[in-house]
Amino acid sequence: MLKIPFNKPYLTGKEAHYMYQAVSAGKLSGNGTYTKLCQSFFEEKYGFKKALLTTSCTDALEMCAILCGVGPGDEVIVPSYTFVSSALAFVRQGCKIVFADSMAKNPNIDAEKLEALVTPKTKVIVPVHYAGVACDMDAIMEIAEKYGLLVVEDAAQAVDSYYKGRPLGSIGHLAAFSFHETKNIIAGEGGLLAINDERFIRRAEIIWEKGTNRSEFFRGEVNKYGWVDTGSSFLPSEVISAFLWAQLEEIESIQEKRKSLWNLYYSGLSVLQDKGLVRLPQIPGFATNNAHMFYMVCRSLEERTALIAYLKERGVLSVFHYQSLHKSEFYKKNYTQIPDLPFADLYSDQLVRLPMYYELGADQVETILSFIRDFYAE
Ligand SMILES: *Cc1c(COP(=O)(O)O)cnc(C)c1O
DSSP: OOOBOSOOOOOOSOHHHHHHHHHHHTOOSSSSHHHHHHHHHHHHHHOOSEEEEESOHHHHHHHHHHHTTOOTTOEEEEESSSOHHHHHHHHTTTOEEEEEOBOSSSSSBOGGGTGGGOOTTEEEEOOBOGGGOOOOHHHHHHHHHHHTOEEEEEOTTOTTOEETTEETTSSSSEEEEEOOTTSSSOOSSOEEEEEOSGGGHHHHHHHHBTTBOHHHHHTTSSSSOOBOSOOOBOOOOHHHHHHHHHHHTTHHHHHHHHHHHHHHHHHHHHHHHHTTSOBOOOOOTTBOOOOSOEEEEOSSHHHHHHHHHHHHHTTBOOBOOOOOGGGSHHHHHHOSOOOOOHHHHHHHHHEEEEOOOTTOOHHHHHHHHHHHHHHHHO
8 A cells, every 4th residue: 555654764875884984984973074074064165154053943943042131030932833843842941931922824933923922121132033934033033133032043944045135044143053853954862052153152162061161171272171161062973974974065956956846836726726716825025945844724623633643544645744833732820811812723623644754656646646635526
């Protein structure tokens, strides 16, 4: 029987080779040759002032929360329709999370409703570029500037995507990327902290290296290193960086392939959108599409449940995505006031993601499209 998974990690073929190279070089801990290759790649291609590889995007977000210098009594604005880590990193610093709603036309944070959430306690805004599509960064940066706030881009899904020609992750003060195996560029588990405001660079390197100034020591800037600040072991081993390097070498072809699949889905489903049966992603004029994900929005939770079951019976795995964080068990337990965020709830109930991975064939996409058309014809 036909079996199309939702995701399949893509290997370029060079991963094991570079990992072997890292192993034979005899330096396996972090911040070695492959780490530096990967970090330079990001700094040069996307203009980040400093890039630091991390063991996950969650870790990069935790570093951001520490760097922002926030703690109990401070408020952080985060969209409700996102992954737990966008909020959790700041919860661990003791901050209060203020959830923002998505837009009607796209799951990203609604920048027009942002200013109303700002209070004298607000310190940080965390825009999440859902599906790799940019939030309205000019509007967000303007509010941040007006109120003296920091902006941390959760760019977990946004590698190689742009806002008005500027790379995502290069606009906020800080940004976090993910190389989890479900993302476009993978390392199994892995992430990246991008620093665009230079005043954070020195402290970031210290937090990254267990609160020590070991990076400065390795560069010969100090003659001994020691404990100078808080931190953790946020850096990945060279084995992981070597894997990531093999992926980065192929970033152009990976993105091209994903975009071609995305376009097949989009054109194949347009007829259903024209009939008002589904809603397809809208890419705003200021944003590019990095084809991280193909999703559509059903008319109801019941319809989405039926569609997922219908596809599953035919061997195709489609999945829903986030459940609004303001409705989570954690939030209800810790907060007395639960805000009303209708669009976050709408995407929680009605958004469905279709299979999207490098090795997915055009013929398989056609098969999936015909199942979806059959579903709506019945
Ligand atoms: C995947 C993802 C994360 C977490 O990334 P990890 O590397 O698994 O820690 C955080 N935020 C968003 C929006 C994501 O999609």
